[in-house]
Amino acid sequence: MSSVLDEPCIDCGRQEAQPGRPFCAACEVALAELTARHRRRMAEQDARRQRQHARALELGLPPGEMATFTQSGEWYGPEWAGWAVENVGVPAGCESWPPPWPFWRFTREGGSGGGLLYHVLGRRIFPPGSSAYLDARWDPETGKERIVLAGLERVTNDREITHARRGLKLLRKIDASVGRPPGSGQPVTVEALCREYRCWTEEYGKPPAQKDPRFTARFFLQPRQFQRRIAELRRVAGFSWPPRPLE
Numbered sequence: 001m002s003s004v005l006d007e008p009c010i011d012c013g014r015q016e017a018q019p020g021r022p023f024c025a026a027c028e029v030a031l032a033e034l035t036a037r038h039r040r041r042m043a044e045q046d047a048r049r050q051r052q053h054a055r056a057l058e059l060g061l062p063p064g065e066m067a068t069f070t071q072s073g074e075w076y077g078p079e080w081a082g083w084a085v086e087n088v089g090v091p092a093g094c095e096s097w098p099p100p101w102p103f104w105r106f107t108r109e110g111g112s113g114g115g116l117l118y119h120v121l122g123r124r125i126f127p128p129g130s131s132a133y134l135d136a137r138w139d140p141e142t143g144k145e146r147i148v149l150a151g152l153e154r155v156t157n158d159r160e161i162t163h164a165r166r167g168l169k170l171l172r173k174i175d176a177s178v179g180r181p182p183g184s185g186q187p188v189t190v191e192a193l194c195r196e197y198r199c200w201t202e203e204y205g206k207p208p209a210q211k212d213p214r215f216t217a218r219f220f221l222q223p224r225q226f227q228r229r230i231a232e233l234r235r236v237a238g239f240s241w242p243p244r245p246l247e
Contacts (some may be wrong), residue, residue, distance in 0.1 A: 052068055088122040123136040125171055
């Protein structure tokens with residue numbers, strides 16, 4: 001003969017709840033573990049936000065516009081296993097392509113244009129097993145990058161410093177491999193305008209407006225910057241809007 005639980009657990013419904021509690025012992029333990037994991041995640045997220053905010057203030061970046069993305073050193077070869085490259089950037093409003101290095105472009109796989117283009121204003125190269133690291137900052141006013149060895153107040157021996165200085169080789173390797181990659185840009189030429197105009201019309205069923213920011217973003221430009229490029233093409237190449245189909 002089966003018995004009926006006086007107070008079943010409100011979670012599993014199979015075991016009897018503990019006296020004065022809505023859960024059985026097993027569910028109580030599981031809930032406590034879940035709560036602890038959630039609190040750890042929230043604490044990690046809060047710490048990350050605080051670090052990013054401090055980094056933005058340090059670099060003098062506009063609040064709410066920066067993006068932080070970290071790369072594994074192994075992207076650049078197995079000899080860089082354990083290394084990490086932290087990049088901090090802001091959306092690029094470029095007057096010319098390619099923009100001044102350093103920059104980073106995110107685009108859809110197989111996309112014809114658009115994507116996200118960031119000027120990387122701060123880079124830090126973290127070596128494994130060392131408190132020292134390289135701090136590289138790009139100045140958009142001068143177009144130059146300043147590189148310093150940081151974290152020296154926490155090092156315990158010269159080996160850490162030597163190890164961190166090796167990061168300069170990694171920094172140069174990154175510059176050579178992703179800085180201004182050939183063919184990755186979307187310059188405002190007559191050919192590019194005709195191609196993107198056609199792709200847009202096929203995708204949306206109607207032609208784009210010349211001032212539509214979604215269209216000008218395909219060239220990594222704001223509408224005002226895009227208008228200036230169109231004016232230049234009118235003057236030097238006899239360009240007219242809408243673009244004429246390529247022959």
